[in-house]
Amino acid sequence: MNERKIYFDNNSTTPADPRVVEKMVPFFYQIPGNAASRNHPFGWEAEEAVDIARQNIADLIEVDPKEIIFTSGATESDNLALKGVFEMYSRKGNHIITLKTEHKAVLDSCKKIEKMGGEVTYLDVESDGLVDLGKLEAAIKENTILVSIMWANNETGVIQPMKAIGEICEKHGVLFMSDATQAVGKIPTNPKEHGIHLMAFTSHKMYGPKGVGALFVNRKNPRVKVTSQVDGGGHERGMRSGTLNVPGIVGFGEAAKICKAEMATEAERLRKMRDRLEQSLSSQLEEVYINGNVDHRMPHVTNISFKHVEGEGLMMTFNQNLAVSSGSACTSASLEPSYVLVALGLGDDLAHSSIRFSLGRFNTEEEIDITIDALVKGVNHMRDLSPIWEMYKEGVDLESVVWQEH
């Protein structure tokens, strides 16, 4: 492949849209006010800009702007929702239900909650990544206060049955929180239509700047409250203190506005590109497996295992010109591969062989062509080097081999 750098790691972060950056720039110096300064025009201008942004973000997910709480990002929003509900509703109960495939921001918040005296059920998912609704309902107990299930998975793009989950929560009178970081701005995500009471998301996954996110908190039927986790000046209705990141929020708002306007056409464009990538790789290479449910999936994501090829090694064949993500353990200090793929029952060997491609607004058809070419060459190179590919080709039953684990 040539020396052009291709970015297919948009689930990690998206580049900011130039239209977003343009809107932000004046708020660094021409309009420097603190949105909480109520007694001079600098403050008023900043506050007005924040109001417009809040409206744009509320419009994107079709809620009232008063239901948007600004944070530093989805990790903080997840922490605020989980710990905030746990503290606020402690008299009602202490049990939370979540999935094993959630983001670490949810899982680690839940672990902290367990240390604080909470009880957490971590549900398994089915082999396609979806939650079993029967198992979810069966897990709800007298003391359950919250179900936390992500809208779309970051590694596989699998979309959970949000509406059905919302109905179960409604039936049992428990709150429903969703980490919708990977879904907002890319597919319609109206929390009210899905029975969601709290929803975390962030700017930098939807072509806005890093360092700013939001938590939707339902205001009516029911009126949901969370105990603040950051205390101070009582900003954001007392739920999240701290001077608002005005340039960041302005950018977030503009990003939301653009996403709303372009969502349908963009999703279709990326879906076609993603499908072509999958089809070409599946037809040009043997033993290619797509991970997760292909019918309930984000349009811009594919997670593919190339059997008997180690993911990080494969990535090295791209000569650092193609940015993707691997479920292989080799990039981390631990030897464990992706816990999300392992939760799908993939087997560690296929998890080590996985590559996630996450497409975005600035990717082109030509980049798909270059990527297909690089992948086919890379996988073939790695298989030529792979003893287990050779054994597989010779018909050796790899399950029967006694491996010397180290």
Next chain:
Amino acid sequence: MAYSEKLLDHFKHPKNVGTLDKTKSNVGTGLVGAPECGDVMRLQIEVDEASGMITDAKFKTFGCGSAIASSSLATEWIKGKTVDEALAIDNMEIVEELALPPVKIHCSVLAEDAIKGAIKDYKAKNGLQD
């Protein structure tokens, strides 16, 4: 994480990739690691029985770039050495030569184990003392 030039060269142009006839009495095979761990290394040696010299070495590795480079380097180093000299290769020599980062040290351990495994197999086949 930036890799050293030597590591990248061994990864892009691996030396001695291939398979020796494991049924021959003077060929020893070491197979270490496990697919579940993300690395499997197979290193083979062909030994001149009269001199105890390793005349050929081949490898195949499933793993990350550091694992592939470590095994490629290992085959280069042991060719032309006697079995006893090859046994003396320490994994830290591989770490230094390829400038492996700390998280990749296990790749060099695997290469050392693969050399030792191949020699052990050769000795066992020929009734030599380990």
